Amino acid sequence: MQPLPKITALSFIWAASCTPAIADQVGKVDVDWLGNDLVIEAFADPKVEGVTCHVAYFERGLIDRLQKGDWFEDPSNSSIACRQTGIISLGDIDRSDEGESVFSESRSIVWKSVQVKRIFDEANQTLIYVSHARDVQNGSAKMSISTVPLFKKN
Template sequence: MRRLSFVMCLALAGPAAAQEVGRVGVDWIGNDVVIEAIDDPKVQGVTCHIAYFDRSLIDRLKQGNWFEDPSNAAISCRQTGPIVLGDIDRGRNGERVFSESRSLVFKSLRVTRIYDEARHTLIYLSHANELVEGSAKVAISTIPIAAQP
């Protein structure tokens, strides 16, 4: 299922690609917590790490929900080099940095960047996007940046 999600993500041509950097087994049936690194494609010097639950085949058989993974995730973003702001969306709604399918069609995990210009801070929000029902499963990470001359 993980490969299917990845292939679907590539097919949709998401804004940024994630690189798996860690995987921790959490039980005997093969469920894992996956950690991925996402470099912001429009802000040089920023990397976000996102952690999420990846269901095993055994769990899918047991639960009966074949085509869906949980959409909650943790996020932490840090400055990994000199920050160079590219042509980013500076509006209140921000801009999608990353999106990955969490079900066959109707749900995705997203990372959205919002720039708080008054406080010179980049805000990264991980959240679920669901077609039918919204989700309150969110996480946030901020990066203060030096004022641009």
């Protein structure tokens, strides 16, 4: 019987930061003859029942990669739209100013990703979803935002 692998602090942090939201590709739009596409994915917020987000991002084609030589990088640009798609039920969500990651997708082999965070604006009863690039070294101002109001029952 082989011993179990040791759990390091880094692997624990990585596992804890992974989000349970899984996206389904719902569209793919060709944008040029180089094989570049816009990919549209949908995911349900794992802790807020009744909210679905759609994220669109650019995916480089093989010809573009050959032509430019940087094989492993895709741009971090993304767009997001979130809507109520059912009866909204808030689970145990993070209510801090920093919010909580609800979705992440790698955009390069090492460390670069598109992240979606949820922030709860309690005063205005609104969920805010921010899509942004995350990189170890080079922060980016490229982002997109979407809001979902929480209407009170009469």
